[in-house]
Amino acid sequence: MSDFETVTPEQIPAGAKIIDIREQDEWDLGHAEGAVHLPLSELADRIDEIDPDEDNYIICRSGGRSRRACEWLNSQGYTVIDVAGGSGAWMDAQLPLVSENGEEPTIR
Template sequence: MDVPTVSIDEIPEDAHLVDVREDDEWAAGHAERAQHLPVTELAERYGELPAEEQLYVICRSGGRSARAVAWLNQSGYTAVNVAGGMGEWQARGLPLVGDSDDPHVI
């Protein structure tokens, strides 16, 4: 599968970041500015995404987000996969938020 891919360093500050991980993964830790849309719900909920913006799609390591990007691009959106996913995000020490006061881990 050949999908457009960017590194975490290439994500603009004002980018629309879409996290396609499942609810439990999202709750454990995510980028504060991300929109949560689990890949398992993408076909039903993709209309919640802004059609006029480029979407930066992220998951844990890049596999699910690559599939989501391929589907979104075939559906008329402009989307790119974030290489390395949230694992890379955490490894770089980028900020995470979560649904508890526990340390946020990916």
């Protein structure tokens, strides 16, 4: 059993800190509007960019990587919430997406 909460994209409060842990190519195609990019491959080296006392909503593509990241961050004392279904669920819920490549945002 985990020590962190899991929510759907629709349950994320407005203005919440969303950390997208997907890799650069995934991020460039499309991501939640307002999210912060912190790839899983860089998480350990950049952990000081995360406020341990703030609610941090962790999102990936489908939920597997975010769950692993939440388990690790939680063990380090961080307050994290896993976003169930990831960016795919975000897109399915028709929540705002933006891209970094000048094209229509998408999740793959």
